[in-house]
Each structure stands twice: as C-alpha cells, then as structure tokens.
Amino acid sequence: MTNDARSEISLHINGTTHRLTVDNRRTLLDALREDTRHIGSKKGCDFGQCGACTVLVNGRRVVSCLTLAVAAEGAEVITVEGLAVNDELRPVQEAFVRLDGLQCGFCTSGQLCSAVGVLAEHAAGWPSAVTPDLSPDQPHRPLDADEVRERMSGNLCRCGAYPSIVRAVLEAAECEEVNR
Amino acid sequence: MNTHPQVLDGTGAEISGLSAPAIGTPRTRVEGRDKVSGKARYAGDIPIERLAHGAVVTATIASGRITAIDPSATLASPGVIGVIDHRNAPRVDPEAGSPFFGPDGQLQLLQDDQIAHGGWPVALVVAETHEQARAGAERLRVSYVEQPHDIAFSPGHPAARPALSAFGPDANKGDLDAELAASAVVVDESYTTPAQHACAMEPHVATAWLEGAVLRGIDSNQAPYGIAAQLATLFGKPLSDVRVQVEQVGGGFGSKTGLGPQLILATMATMLFHRPVRVALTREEVFLATSARPRTDQRVRLGADRDGRLRAIGHEAAFEISGKSEFIENCVEIAKTLYAADAIRTRLNVVPLNILPVASVRAPGTAPGSFALESAMDELAERLDMDPLDLRRRNEPEVGPVSGLPFTSRNFQLCLSEGARQFGWAGRDHRPRRRREGHLLIGTGMAGTSFFTTAFPSSATITAEQDGTFTVAIAAIDIGTGARTALHAIAADALRVGWDRIRLRIGDSAIGPAWQAGGSLGTTSWGWAIVAAARDLLEQLESGPALPVSVTSDTTEEIMSRPHRERHSYSAVFAEVAVDPATGEVRVRRLVGRFAVGRVVNPLMVRSQLTGGMIMGLSIALQEEVVRDEVSGRQVNADFAGYHFAANADVPFIDADFVEDHEPDDPLGMKGPGEIGTVAVAAAIANAVWHATGKRHRELPIRLDRVIED
Numbered sequence A: 001m002t003n004d005a006r007s008e009i010s011l012h013i014n015g016t017t018h019r020l021t022v023d024n025r026r027t028l029l030d031a032l033r034e035d036t037r038h039i040g041s042k043k044g045c046d047f048g049q050c051g052a053c054t055v056l057v058n059g060r061r062v063v064s065c066l067t068l069a070v071a072a073e074g075a076e077v078i079t080v081e082g083l084a085v086n087d088e089l090r091p092v093q094e095a096f097v098r099l100d101g102l103q104c105g106f107c108t109s110g111q112l113c114s115a116v117g118v119l120a121e122h123a124a125g126w127p128s129a130v131t132p133d134l135s136p137d138q139p140h141r142p143l144d145a146d147e148v149r150e151r152m153s154g155n156l157c158r159c160g161a162y163p164s165i166v167r168a169v170l171e172a173a174e175c176e177e178v179n180r
Numbered sequence B: 001m002n003t004h005p006q007v008l009d010g011t012g013a014e015i016s017g018l019s020a021p022a023i024g025t026p027r028t029r030v031e032g033r034d035k036v037s038g039k040a041r042y043a044g045d046i047p048i049e050r051l052a053h054g055a056v057v058t059a060t061i062a063s064g065r066i067t068a069i070d071p072s073a074t075l076a077s078p079g080v081i082g083v084i085d086h087r088n089a090p091r092v093d094p095e096a097g098s099p100f101f102g103p104d105g106q107l108q109l110l111q112d113d114q115i116a117h118g119g120w121p122v123a124l125v126v127a128e129t130h131e132q133a134r135a136g137a138e139r140l141r142v143s144y145v146e147q148p149h150d151i152a153f154s155p156g157h158p159a160a161r162p163a164l165s166a167f168g169p170d171a172n173k174g175d176l177d178a179e180l181a182a183s184a185v186v187v188d189e190s191y192t193t194p195a196q197h198a199c200a201m202e203p204h205v206a207t208a209w210l211e212g213a214v215l216r217g218i219d220s221n222q223a224p225y226g227i228a229a230q231l232a233t234l235f236g237k238p239l240s241d242v243r244v245q246v247e248q249v250g251g252g253f254g255s256k257t258g259l260g261p262q263l264i265l266a267t268m269a270t271m272l273f274h275r276p277v278r279v280a281l282t283r284e285e286v287f288l289a290t291s292a293r294p295r296t297d298q299r300v301r302l303g304a305d306r307d308g309r310l311r312a313i314g315h316e317a318a319f320e321i322s323g324k325s326e327f328i329e330n331c332v333e334i335a336k337t338l339y340a341a342d343a344i345r346t347r348l349n350v351v352p353l354n355i356l357p358v359a360s361v362r363a364p365g366t367a368p369g370s371f372a373l374e375s376a377m378d379e380l381a382e383r384l385d386m387d388p389l390d391l392r393r394r395n396e397p398e399v400g401p402v403s404g405l406p407f408t409s410r411n412f413q414l415c416l417s418e419g420a421r422q423f424g425w426a427g428r429d430h431r432p433r434r435r436r437e438g439h440l441l442i443g444t445g446m447a448g449t450s451f452f453t454t455a456f457p458s459s460a461t462i463t464a465e466q467d468g469t470f471t472v473a474i475a476a477i478d479i480g481t482g483a484r485t486a487l488h489a490i491a492a493d494a495l496r497v498g499w500d501r502i503r504l505r506i507g508d509s510a511i512g513p514a515w516q517a518g519g520s521l522g523t524t525s526w527g528w529a530i531v532a533a534a535r536d537l538l539e540q541l542e543s544g545p546a547l548p549v550s551v552t553s554d555t556t557e558e559i560m561s562r563p564h565r566e567r568h569s570y571s572a573v574f575a576e577v578a579v580d581p582a583t584g585e586v587r588v589r590r591l592v593g594r595f596a597v598g599r600v601v602n603p604l605m606v607r608s609q610l611t612g613g614m615i616m617g618l619s620i621a622l623q624e625e626v627v628r629d630e631v632s633g634r635q636v637n638a639d640f641a642g643y644h645f646a647a648n649a650d651v652p653f654i655d656a657d658f659v660e661d662h663e664p665d666d667p668l669g670m671k672g673p674g675e676i677g678t679v680a681v682a683a684a685i686a687n688a689v690w691h692a693t694g695k696r697h698r699e700l701p702i703r704l705d706r707v708i709e710d
C-alpha cells in the first residue's frame, strides 16, 4: 500500500448515507468531523484514552478515533447530532442540560453517546465490573450510581462534571424504565 | 444559538414565567442545548476555505542544538506544501511576553538551533490534509548534538535563586527563630509536589490566515484580547491588524491563558504559504510543548503555645522553572494571610532546569502551597493533641497578619463551621488508625484555605438598539465556567430589563481590552465593565436620544482607586477516605466543601465549578504526576494512559456549597469561584489518609506504592 492509498466508501451516519473517498488512514472520527461535518464528535486524544470521540456503531459504543473509516463501511453510525429525534432532545440530553452535566462541553458528545450505550447495555442485561451477582437468570436490577460511574469511566471529563453526569444518566434510566 | 436557558427552583425543577433579578437565580447554560446536540463550535470545528494543516515536530533531546534538518523525504511526501524550521521561519520580536513576567522565550519558536527542553517544537510540516502533514512530519530527519541536560530538582540546587517579586515581597514579620524557640510545640517538615498538567479535554488548536494586512486567528484560548496583543507584539504588527476569535473553548485551567505554540506556528505557516493553516496539537504535544505546573519543595515551620495559639509560621518554598520563561508559583501566599502569628517568614526560590516552561495550572501556588501549610497544621494539631478544626478556629487574625490591612470580608470561620456541621465532624476521635471496616482503614481529615481576589481592568460596549434590545459586547470568553450565562444575567440586571432583551457578544479580541478567563477573575472583571457601561448608558438614555446609542466603559480607574485591603475567598474542605492497606488503594468516600466566594451569580454553575475544582484537587492528591526520564530528559507519561486524573468511578457524590459572602469593594459583590475549589482538597485527603493509617504523606501524589503495607 502506498502512503496515499484511498478508498471509496459509504458511511451511514444518523440515517443518511454519505459516499466518500477517504485516505485509508482516515479514522472514523476524522471522516465524521472533516468529511461529513459532524463536528459534535471531539478529538481529545486520538489515542483511545479519553472517550471524547465516542459514537454508536451498530448500537454499540466505540471510540471513533481508533476505528478506521473504511472499517465502518456499511455500519449504522449514530453521533451526538443523531441523538435528538425531530429536534427534540432525548431525556438524557435534556437531563445533562438541566442538571448541568457539562461545563466546557468538550467531553459531552462522547458522554452522551456513551450514556445511550450504557442504557441499552444495561437494559439488555449486560453486567459491569461492579455488578454484584453475575449468575444467569438474575432479575433485572435498576441502574444505581456505582453502576453508572463504572460504566461511564471510559469518558474522561477534566471539568469534573461527573456527579451531575451520574445524576443525569440515572434520571434518564428512570425515564426509560417508565417508558418500557 | 438557543439563548433561552431554563430557570430552576431549589430542587432543580424548572420554573416558568419568572421575572426576578437574573443574578442569584439558578439557570441552565445559555449554550447548553448546543453543547448536548453537537452544535457548539470549538476552535477546531470552524470550516475555512482552502485550509491547510500543520503538524509539529518536537525535539527528541532535552538540551543541545540542531545540527541539520533534512526535509527532502518530507517534501517528496504526498500533499506536503512545505516545512518551516529555524532557517526559514519569520523572525519575531524577542521582547514579546507577558505584563507580569516580562519577555517570554517560549514564544521564540523556530528562531534558532538551540534546544532547552525535550518536546520543544523544531519544525512544522504543512500539508493538504492532516494525515499527510503527520506522515510528512514523521519523515523529517533532524540531527542534533546533545549536551548534558539537568532535570534534577532540589531546593539546594546551585542555580537556585529568588523568584520574581511581582506578586509581592517575602514576609518578614517578627523574629521567626525566637518565636520558634519560645514555642511549646514545633513542626518542621518538608513537603513536595510533582509537576502537573492542566489537561483540558480540548487540545490546543488554532487556525490563522491573512485578510489583507489583518492577521486573523481562531484559537482555543482563555484570553482573546491578551493573546491578540501578544501576537501583535511578537510579529511586529499594530494590534488593529490582529484579530483573535473563538466561540467555545474546551477547558483551559490556566494552560490557555498565554499565546500558545499552535497559534504562533499557524501564523508563521500562513505568512509563508499564503493559505489558512490549522495547527492542532496532538495530546502528546499538549503535554510536551505547552506548559505545566512546576514541582515544588516546601519547608514549613510552625510553632505554637500549648493552647494552640500560633507564634510562628515559616514557609520557604522552591519550584522548578524552565530557562525560557519566568513564572511565579506562589506557594507561600496563604501563609501571609490565613492565620495570625507573631512571626511570619516566607521565601520563594526558583530552580532553572531543562524542562517545559511552567505556567498557570488551576490555582497556581495555592494548590501545592495549601497542601504543605494545611498538612503542617494537621501535624501541629496532632502534636498538640487537639482537634485540627479547633486549631484553625484559634488563630483567626483581625487584620492581615503581615500587611496589617483590614480584610474586606472574611468568612473563613463560617466555612469551617458550616463544613464541619454538614460533614458531621463533631465527636471525631482524633487519634489515627482507630476506625476499621473489615480490612479497610477509615479516616477523616480537613483543611482550609484562602484565595486572593481582585478585579482587573476591562472594557465593555453596550448598545441600546432601536428594537428595544441591548447588544452587550466584551472580549470575554467562556471556557466552561458559565461566564456567558453569568454575564447575560449581569447585563440584564444592570440594564434592568428581562433576559430576552440582552444580546451578548464575547470571544473576539476586536471588541476591546478585557481581562482573561484566569485568576478566578474573569466574570468578576467583565461583570464590573458591564455594570459600568450599563450605568452610563442608562444615564444617557434618560434624555431620550435617537437610537442606537453605544457606550464603552473602562474600569481601570475605578479598580485602581480602590483602597488597599486584604481581599480573599475562603474555603473549608472535609474528606473521608477508605484505605486498603493490602493494595495501597485510597478511595475518597465523601468530600464536603464550604466556600465563601462572594456573591454567587448563578448557583447551579458555581456549584458545578466548585465541584469540578474539588475533583481536580482529588486527582492532585491521589493521581497526578509528571514522570520524566532521567536519561532522555523527556516526560514519559505524556498521554492519558500514563498521566492519570480522576475518572467517573474515582469520584463520590460531592457536597460543594457556598456560605453567605459579599465583597464590599466590587459593584456586584463578587469574588470568584474558579480555582478555590481545587485548593484545600489535597491536604484534606492527605490528612484523612494519616487519620486512617497513621502515616503522614508529605509527598504527592499519595500513590499505591506509598500507602501499601507489608
């Protein structure tokens, strides 16, 4: 491969298909930010260490800085711009604003995508490192603060908005429980 | 931008149809909706036509000089537009620097072949895409001759010398030696703190371009006006030909108060290649090439009578500094004002080394300084067999202990009593290693502090528009503090109109002189300028002039004519920790902080800021530490896997709140909550770890290997 090899790919982002020619080295993060103007996803480290670039790929959270754009071809990508439905914020977004789960806001897109992932993972019964009982057939336990802290720990926030983030995710979880 | 924040009641529920004063009302962030939907634009998000990208090449040696740079492979690399190094870079003014610390060698990028620290930028590769720039940078061959570097910090270093005195002289009150000799109990201990980084989540990024003679910049920073002024001096341009803008900033914590390498290099590149150029520092470059908080070594001597009355406070500190830039890490500041004592003596030295320049990181001076002083106070309480809270109650000064000046408002005791009550401090067994839960050792600790406050001259322009709205323009910036929302509230109240009639413009150096988002004094200084402009404008409007009418304020005279007094914020922090002696792990279970920070404009956001500050204090206590390799002289943990700060699972719910407080010499009664949250936390946690384990930690961070027991 030469250093400037390019590929034509299709990316499905927030329900829209984008046809792109990308440098094979292009990360999904850069393809989102530079090629398709999804600037909500942020580059805090480009190294998989901060979570600012977190998006949902086929419903699962990934760090888009460690995902090559070519590897996301054909997948359904949801970014922070795609979380609101018809311009109406999701409960978790609304809770972030109201409970001040953000300060500078730079980690926020990643936190939100991660939170949506956490809610889905928990609803699907996936345990975390702090889940007390891992035996099968456990009854569904509502999320608690320790679970949220653990599951959200891939998303660094230097402003220290963590306590409000935990509150916001718990509130959104409650909202989803009620809706279920 | 959606500028209709929600108004909240005491429980956080939304209230509608409220027409109370905007100041004092909890309100969600003006830009909150934009931030949660990915619409808020940061410096690296703004599209520019014909943009080229710059990638930085940093020195791999810590001392020496460049002997050759071979750009041939880079120039042959696809998409590369050019390379800038010391041979072709535009010349800059060696006098450029800051008003406090003078000429700053860190601004002299690509001016010569000398290397004074590992990570110093030696070239910029400019290319069509950022991958191409990065690939080109990797191919640049730079040869060096290495000289021995010196990164070994110690207070007795032969090159040690007194720090600049711009922040006030050493304290020399009374006879320290005589008072120590007359004391019933003496503490004489040394405390060390490591270098630390601000680690704002947004790496430094700038885009520069020329529009005719005007140099335009979009830059992630904390001081659009100050940085435009520095940039103008550096490149020999009139300030009117330089304009620096930014909409949102992804945190700064001090690291973006000065002109950063990203904007200098982007400016050079646009001058040479006649294209708009963006330089986005990588996370590693933020660690290696911006700035850090210095290592400190502090000797604290305390002497007291049996009843806990302080006779002597000695605080002598040294901190490291680069050979390039001056700075004052004023660790000894609070020893001059926090407690009464017959003798107070402070000294502050610097040790120049081959290290990254040091500069502000949240609560410069007071964060490491309070760790030393407030740990020593705990040791004194231990030796007196006394409640550490009582020790702090017993030494309340009536006037500035060194200056003799009156305090404007001093609510330290209120912070102590409110914090203690909330925490449940009463009845604590003060002896160490008494509480266990299974294999865990439990302890509690406390610390207090003050934080210097003032206001800095700024200007604001307010225009009464024909449609009944007011345009309020000030070169302020919101780096996550909530300044935008707070200034909006201040303007609404000052103009005596509802929220919706204010249009606020910030983040643009062209608006006029204004203080930075720094020193915890951004909103305080900008708010004053808005109040002053509103006052004059309302006066002018009384005669019913034809609209629009504009008024520009300048608060220099008002601020400078204030009487000399001791002006400080105060805090008390209480911590509970659980220590696992088998693993050395310290978990913070509870943190309670009470703060006297003047009048609170927006309780929701001030609580957030104080909480975030306390979390940074927790990280400083337990995690943060720059590790340098003695052989290469470079920082080895220049990423988030190696440089740790608190993740969500490290942080308990935090109770941060304020007590009633008011600064009489400020038109809004404000002080500033930006940094004080960080200050007393490390000492409170260290004191709690002693209480749990019986072991004193005089060296930060309190790492596992320092705690673990056989």
Ligand code: FES
Binding pocket: A042, A043, A044, A045, A046, A047, A048, A049, A050, A051, A052, A053, A054, A063, A064, A065, A066
């Ligand atoms: S930018 Fe992807 S994890 Fe930090």
Ligand code: FES
Binding pocket: A101, A102, A103, A104, A105, A106, A107, A108, A156, A157, A158, A159, A160, A161, B201, B250, B251, B480
């Ligand atoms: S809100 Fe600033 S990093 Fe999280």
